[in-house]
Amino acid sequence: DGGITQSPKYLFRKEGQNVTLSCEQNLNHDAMYWYRQDPGQGLRLIYYSQIVNDFQKGDIAEGYSVSREKKESFPLTVTSAQKNPTAFYLCASSRPGTSGVDTQYFGPGTRLTVL
């Protein structure tokens, strides 16, 4: 089955530790995205990548880092510099549509809790 997988589903981290969230897709999509979701705030874009070996900062990139070494994979590292990392993290990928707009498809998410 084609889709987007994120692991782990739940992640606990001690303050001051870096942690990496996995995102893999087998949809052959070029673009991938990372969002952060907090209650009542919708989704906010952290980083995105339109092509392998290239990525751009989103609205809230501070304290996060990414890499895009393979088309299928877009891991997100939450560093100790992120002041409030407890949140639900969503990965998405997209393909260009026939109407000129990309449709984003989402993974199941990873809930990160800092203890």
Next chain:
Amino acid sequence: AQSVTQLGSHVSVSEGALVLLRCNYSSSVPPYLFWYVQYPNQGLQLLLKYTSAATLVKGINGFEAEFKKSETSFHLTKPSAHMSDAAEYFCAVSNNAGNMLTFGGGTRLMVKP
């Protein structure tokens, strides 16, 4: 810059009643608009999208939305609510290039038996 406002962070309806979730957008160009649904502790699932074809867009699970340019709105409706519709719903608008989304704050739909 695009923006999206969803009126009502919580909406409660009885089973069998009409569902109406409101979305207003701001965009400097004709927008592409999306509705997504999120069940607890899950990712977002695409319900429907408007890409400048028909103004009335039909989606999955009996939902539809109507694009009204004069009102800058893209409200989501369903004639008869089902218990399984209880979830959070997000409206989103695409940027000019069509490759980035701006999301509204979400509306949590509760369905009473």
